[in-house]
Amino acid sequence: MKKKSVSTKGKAVKSASKKLGFGLSSRAKRSRPQPINYMLSAVAANPGLISLAAGLVDYETLPTEHIAELVGEVMKTPKSSQLAMQYGSTEGLTQLRQALLEHLASLDDVAVDHWKADAGNIVVTNGSQQLLFILADVLVDPGDIVITAWPSYFVYTCVLESLGANVRCLEMDENGILPDSLEALLTDLEQAGQLPKVKIVYVTSYHQNPTGITLSADRRERMLEIVKKFSKHHRILLIEDAAYRELTFEGQAPPSIKKYDRDNKYVALLQTFSKPFAPGFKTGYGLLPSDLVEAVLNQKGNQDFGSANLCQHMLYAAISKGLYHKHVDVLRKNYKKKAHAMLDALNKHLGDFFPGKTHWTIPLGGLYVYLKLPKNIDTGVKGKLFKKALAEGVMYVPGEFCYGPDPARKIPNNMMRLTFGVAGIKEIQEGVARLAKAIKAVAAGK
Ligand SMILES: Cc1ncc(COP(=O)(O)O)c(C=O)c1O
Numbered sequence: 488m489k490k491k492s493v494s495t496k497g498k499a500v501k502s503a504s505k506k507l508g509f510g511l512s513s514r515a516k517r518s519r520p521q522p523i524n525y526m527l528s529a530v531a532a533n534p535g536l537i538s539l540a541a542g543l544v545d546y547e548t549l550p551t552e553h554i555a556e557l558v559g560e561v562m563k564t565p566k567s568s569q570l571a572m573q574y575g576s577t578e579g580l581t582q583l584r585q586a587l588l589e590h591l592a593s594l595d596d597v598a599v600d601h602w603k604a605d606a607g608n609i610v611v612t613n614g615s616q617q618l619l620f621i622l623a624d625v626l627v628d629p630g631d632i633v634i635t636a637w638p639s640y641f642v643y644t645c646v647l648e649s650l651g652a653n654v655r656c657l658e659m660d661e662n663g664i665l666p667d668s669l670e671a672l673l674t675d676l677e678q679a680g681q682l683p684k685v686k687i688v689y690v691t692s693y694h695q696n697p698t699g700i701t702l703s704a705d706r707r708e709r710m711l712e713i714v715k716k717f718s719k720h721h722r723i724l725l726i727e728d729a730a731y732r733e734l735t736f737e738g739q740a741p742p743s744i745k746k747y748d749r750d751n752k753y754v755a756l757l758q759t760f761s762k763p764f765a766p767g768f769k770t771g772y773g774l775l776p777s778d779l780v781e782a783v784l785n786q787k788g789n790q791d792f793g794s795a796n797l798c799q800h801m802l803y804a805a806i807s808k809g810l811y812h813k814h815v816d817v818l819r820k821n822y823k824k825k826a827h828a829m830l831d832a833l834n835k836h837l838g839d840f841f842p843g844k845t846h847w848t849i850p851l852g853g854l855y856v857y858l859k860l861p862k863n864i865d866t867g868v869k870g871k872l873f874k875k876a877l878a879e880g881v882m883y884v885p886g887e888f889c890y891g892p893d894p895a896r897k898i899p900n901n902m903m904r905l906t907f908g909v910a911g912i913k914e915i916q917e918g919v920a921r922l923a924k925a926i927k928a929v930a931a932g933k
Pocket residue numbers: 542613614615616617640691696728730758759760761766769770771
């Protein structure tokens with residue numbers, strides 16, 4: 488009798504523990520898997536698949552030949568080796584931050600004292616992604632409003648959702664975000680008494696992910712002026728994500744929005760070594776308004792109290808020995824060729840496919856082309872085309888991933904992001920041919 492009661496109790500505990508979940512935080516519950524995870528695993532599971540999806544950079548032009556030299560430079564003396572192998576500081580290596588400030592000034596063709604800023608305003612992070620996260624974390628409470636483009640960089644949208652932000656989106660044309668749409672939205676929000684909730688305006692100002700579109704020079708200062716005009720309850724932060732800035736391969740890159748923020752009060756300019764050098768360093772950086780630096784460093788201190796010091800020493804060596812700039816030139820030439828291969832292939836295979844209803848962007852740099860198909864062709868992950876394309880051996884990013892959850896807008900399902908980043912020229916040509924075959928089959932009802 489006694490024995491039976493013990494075993495029943497054991498069973499009860501066992502079945503309750505099966506159902507018992509952890510007490511996840513509300514932030515964890517709001518977080519969802521990044522779409523990119525799904526795509527990376529689909530590539531791994533399908534050898535032979537041509538990925539025009541994942542935003543990886545070109546393998547062939549990774550700076551592998553410089554790595555030994557950079558390690559050699561860092562390890563030149565026992566003292567320099569020890570310094571690089573020790574913990575660094577939360578804000579990042581001092582000489583690297585000074586070099587980055589000079590680098591940003593030279594990209595904008597201004598003197599290093601152009602901004603009310605010094606190396607103390609530069610923060611080095613684990614990729615620019617960490618800084619995007621921390622900036623949102625220090626400014627956004629659940630229910631606060633963050634304004635992004637429509638479409639926008641989907642990893643950042645996931646961050647905003649996890650923080651409980653209310654995402655509102657801005658119209659774009661082939662010259663980037665329409666400043667009038669920012670002004671109109673902020674006016675509406677003010678009239679609705681919501682302006683105090685607006686914390687961030689997020690702009691990918693060069694060769695945007697996912698569209699490849701660059702915000703034209705004439706719109707840049709105006710964006711800043713609008714943000715200033717509506718900074719009535721607190722300053723609204725304009726995050727200028729310039730991850731692809733240095734990969735400009737056609738014409739002259741316009742000045743940054745940050746260039747116009749000489750008092751260094753409204754714009755956080757974020758850049759990275761991932762795209763113009765190597766994502767393996769996973770090192771990014773930002774030029775921040777002075778009164779944001781402390782809040783950002785407090786959070787970064789909680790997360791890691793400093794990014795990988797060895798990487799920072801190597802990157803400083805790359806900049807100071809001129810290898811970084813040389814390498815960026817190599818990348819620009821390479822991506823220009825690959826972008827042209829993609830655009831030529833699109834012309835060849837889809838040039839006469841429903842003209843007027845089919846359209847793709849012409850990037851002046853970066854890694855992406857955005858393709859719009861006739862409205863009846865569903866590019867979504869559950870649609871016919873995505874499966875057909877996988878069966879043909881090619882993958883793209885469905886446009887549906889790239890739109891924030893703006894209650895005022897309906898997500899289009901006939902767009903896709905293509906990248907010429909990771910595939911070689913022959914693969915790009917073959918990938919577009921396969922994609923066009925799948926698109927034509929779906930259009931023909933097959
Ligand atoms: C627009 C944009 N910003 C930021 C990032 C983050 O890159 P990382 O953290 O490697 O610097 C990416 C990566 O793809 C991106 O596309």
